[in-house]
Amino acid sequence: xxxxxxxxxxxxxxxxxxxxxxxxxxxxxxxxxxxxxxxxxxxxxxxxxxxxxxxxxxxxxxxxxxxxxxxxxxxxxxxxxxxxxxxxxxxxxxxxxxxxxxxxxxxxxxxxxxxxxxxxxxxxxxxxxxxxxxxxxxxxxxxxxxxxxxxxxxxxxxxxxxxxxxxxxxxxxxxxxxxxxxxxxxxxxxxxxx
Numbered sequence: 001x002x003x004x005x006x007x008x009x010x011x012x013x014x015x016x017x018x019x020x021x022x023x024x025x026x027x028x029x030x031x032x033x034x035x036x037x038x039x040x041x042x043x044x045x046x047x048x049x050x051x052x053x054x055x056x057x058x059x060x061x062x063x064x065x066x067x068x069x070x071x072x073x074x075x076x077x078x079x080x081x082x083x084x085x086x087x088x089x090x091x092x093x094x095x096x097x098x099x100x101x102x103x104x105x106x107x108x109x110x111x112x113x114x115x116x117x118x119x120x121x122x123x124x125x126x127x128x129x130x131x132x133x134x135x136x137x138x139x140x141x142x143x144x145x146x147x148x149x150x151x152x153x154x155x156x157x158x159x160x161x162x163x164x165x166x167x168x169x170x171x172x173x174x175x176x177x178x179x180x181x182x183x184x185x186x187x188x189x190x191x192x193x194x
Contacts, residue, residue, distance in 0.1 A: 048162045048172055049179040057183045059192040060144065064137045071133070075126045082122060086115045148186050152178075 055061055093108045100108065149161050156178075164172060 045158045046160045046162065047158045047176045047178045048164045049177065049182045051163045051165055053179045053183060058186050060186065060190040061141050063192050064141060068134055068137065072130060075130065079123055082119045086112065086119060089115065144186065144190055148189055152181065152185060
């Protein structure tokens with residue numbers, strides 16, 4: 001169970017890191033002649049929202065997190081069942097090894113090796129599926145946030161809206177914190193079906 005929790009946390013951390021990468025690497029601000037806007041002096045505005053507040057209060061995100069955690073628990077259960085089968089067969093082999101012929105012993109060892117390979121293959125497959133599903137679902141959350149912020153910003157006039165994470169922010173003025181508006185708006189726009 002600890003391994004599955006660790007794997008889940010690593011997958012979530014990787015997904016968040018990938019989202020930050022896409023957030024800050026995509027859509028470079030290169031302007032071409034005729035399409036750039038001139039920004040009047042003093043009108044450049046930036047806002048931010050607290051990422052952990054979105055994770056804790058955006059109901060759709062919480063639903064996705066719960067779904068992923070449930071899948072992780074189910075995966076762990078399946079892997080534990082395979083591990084128990086392997087352990088039981090290994091213990092049976094230890095108890096009966098002296099009474100088996102060389103051919104029988106070789107067959108039992110080969111069966112154990114195959115079980116171990118099956119377990120490892122299943123573990124890798126499940127981890128990859130979990131990573132892929134987490135990435136897709138977190139991309140969907142990111143898309144919903146971006147779509148909402150695009151609409152929200154039509155009358156706000158922010159040049160940038162950042163997600164605040166302690167490792168990326170060194171100074172922030174709470175006057176530009178739009179987290180509460182974002183959480184309320186997202187939950188209204190994307191209600192969870194109960």
